[in-house]
Amino acid sequence: MNVQGVAASRAALLGALALSATAAAPMAAQAADSLKITVNGAVVVNFNAPGETGEFFSALQVAPFPDGFIAGTLYLIEPQAEWGTGSEITSLGGVDLTGKHVSDALSFNGSQQTGKFNVFFISDGATAAQLKDFPIFATTNSIDETGKPQDVSAFFGFPKGAIIVLSDVGGGVPEPAAWALMILGFGAAGAALRRDRRAIA
Numbered sequence: 272m273n274v275q276g277v278a279a280s281r282a283a284l285l286g287a288l289a290l291s292a293t294a295a296a297p298m299a300a301q302a303a304d305s306l307k308i309t310v311n312g313a314v315v316v317n318f319n320a321p322g323e324t325g326e327f328f329s330a331l332q333v334a335p336f337p338d339g340f341i342a343g344t345l346y347l348i349e350p351q352a353e354w355g356t357g358s359e360i361t362s363l364g365g366v367d368l369t370g371k372h373v374s375d376a377l378s379f380n381g382s383q384q385t386g387k388f389n390v391f392f393i394s395d396g397a398t399a400a401q402l403k404d405f406p407i408f409a410t411t412n413s414i415d416e417t418g419k420p421q422d423v424s425a426f427f428g429f430p431k432g433a434i435i436v437l438s439d440v441g442g443g444v445p446e447p448a449a450w451a452l453m454i455l456g457f458g459a460a461g462a463a464l465r466r467d468r469r470a471i472a
Contacts, residue, residue, distance in 0.1 A: 304375060305437045306392045310334040316390060326375075326394030327401045336381045336388040339428040343410030347375035347438050350416060358395045364407040374416065375438045378406050379427045394438070 303320035306328060318328040349358060349372050360373045374395045381388040393405050412426050416438045424433040 303439055304394050307435045309433050326396035328392040331389045332385055332387040333390055335386050337429055340381060341410055341428040342380040343408050344376060344378040345423055345426050346373045346413040347416050348372050348413055349374040360395050363402055364405040366407050377436060378408055380408055
């Protein structure tokens with residue numbers, strides 16, 4: 272191999288090492304799941320999961336439900352890119368969800384005596400007991416997760432904008448340490464290439 276070939280190979284190797292270091296570096300978690308419910312202009316639920324291990328919420332007799340209220344369960348389906356990554360719920364409230372690619376669920380029911388609704392939200396980060404005891408109601412629907420706030424009000428008979436759910440998707444973004452490794456790696460590759468060019472000249 273000639274001198275130019277050695278220089279190019281060296282630079283390519285250093286670049287590959289930089290990319291490998293970045294891939295191996297830890298990733299910062301994205302914003303966790305959230306649920307916001309507004310009734311008659313007032314926010315009655317504003318849940319933000321504290322992290323991947325706190326993705327469960329329930330509240331009873333929250334506020335009056337609207338005319339046309341629908342008791343039911345909504346499944347949120349994770350993107351195909353995440354299938355098989357271990358973030359799926361395979362069993363929920365005694366219902367087998369194997370192969371359904373569900374990562375979150377939202378349930379509503381209500382009391383005819385009080386006219387108020389109950390709400391339950393769960394994600395793949397919940398405990399085994401929470402997954403087992405989660406209520407599933409007869410009317411079920413599903414939507415694809417987008418990683419952005421989604422209006423799911425119509426599934427439960429609420430007016431538009433009343434129920435907004437956000438389900439996190441993706442593997443997160445690089446932490447500062449990962450960016451530092453990447454910058455140092457590419458810097459080293461560039462410096463090596465410059466030295467080899469000077470040596471050739």
